[in-house]
Amino acid sequence: MSVNFNPRVTRVLDEIEQFGLSHDPMQTDRQLKMLNLERPTAELIQVLLLSSARKQVLEIGTSNGFSAIVIGATLEAIEGAVPLTTIERDPVKVSGARRNIAQANLGFMVQVIQGSATEVVHELAGPFDCVFFDADRLSAREQLQILLPKLAPDVLLLADNVLSHPQEIADYIAEVGQLPGFVSVTVPIGKGLHVAYRQKAS
Numbered sequence: 001m002s003v004n005f006n007p008r009v010t011r012v013l014d015e016i017e018q019f020g021l022s023h024d025p026m027q028t029d030r031q032l033k034m035l036n037l038e039r040p041t042a043e044l045i046q047v048l049l050l051s052s053a054r055k056q057v058l059e060i061g062t063s064n065g066f067s068a069i070v071i072g073a074t075l076e077a078i079e080g081a082v083p084l085t086t087i088e089r090d091p092v093k094v095s096g097a098r099r100n101i102a103q104a105n106l107g108f109m110v111q112v113i114q115g116s117a118t119e120v121v122h123e124l125a126g127p128f129d130c131v132f133f134d135a136d137r138l139s140a141r142e143q144l145q146i147l148l149p150k151l152a153p154d155v156l157l158l159a160d161n162v163l164s165h166p167q168e169i170a171d172y173i174a175e176v177g178q179l180p181g182f183v184s185v186t187v188p189i190g191k192g193l194h195v196a197y198r199q200k201a202s
Contacts, residue, residue, distance in 0.1 A: 008105055012100055012104040013104075015100075016036060017066065036064070040189045046070060054075070058086075060086075060087050060134060061134035065100040068112070069110070071132070075109055083109045087115065087121075097112050126152075127152040129156065131147060134161070166192075182198045
């Protein structure tokens with residue numbers, strides 16, 4: 001990784017990555033796959049969070065915790081950052097994520113909420129200065145609409161899989177494109193990361 005995490009975090013990330021690489025090809029049901037974030041994408045997200053000192057991050061789509069550990073460990077290095085809130089619907093993946101996060105000694109920096117993201121985001125207070133969409137791409141637009149009043153003026157929006165599943169994420173991309181004050185770009189890394197940023201008005 002681009003930041004020198006402590007050996008325990010690095011070891012857990014390596015174990016999760018290796019498990020996903022051996023597990024996912026064996027699964028015919030996509031719901032059973034871990035679908036972990038690719039390393040290059042995780043490294044880019046690290047840099048984005050650190051360089052802009054994000055402090056209150058929401059992740060939609062935890063799986064078994066690879067990206068949550070990356071984000072949680074990154075937030076630990078940012079002064080004033082609060083624990084990551086991450087949402088996962090699948091109870092088996094929630095259990096795996098909590099176990100992996102505990103093994104990385106990051107329970108204090110990551111809160112895993114089990115449930116439907118569209119329902120959970122209604123209950124969250126915010127304000128969030130970064131949201132990472134990495135779950136059901138078809139519902140991302142609705143989740144964004146719910147979150148709009150809960151976003152900080154200076155906010156970073158990230159969405160994965162925009163090149164691997166362009167049709168599924170199209171509504172989300174269109175929604176971001178019509179929001180006032182945002183600039184955005186799709187980075188051809190991993191499965192494609194969409195990055196949108198709204199600067200706080202001076």
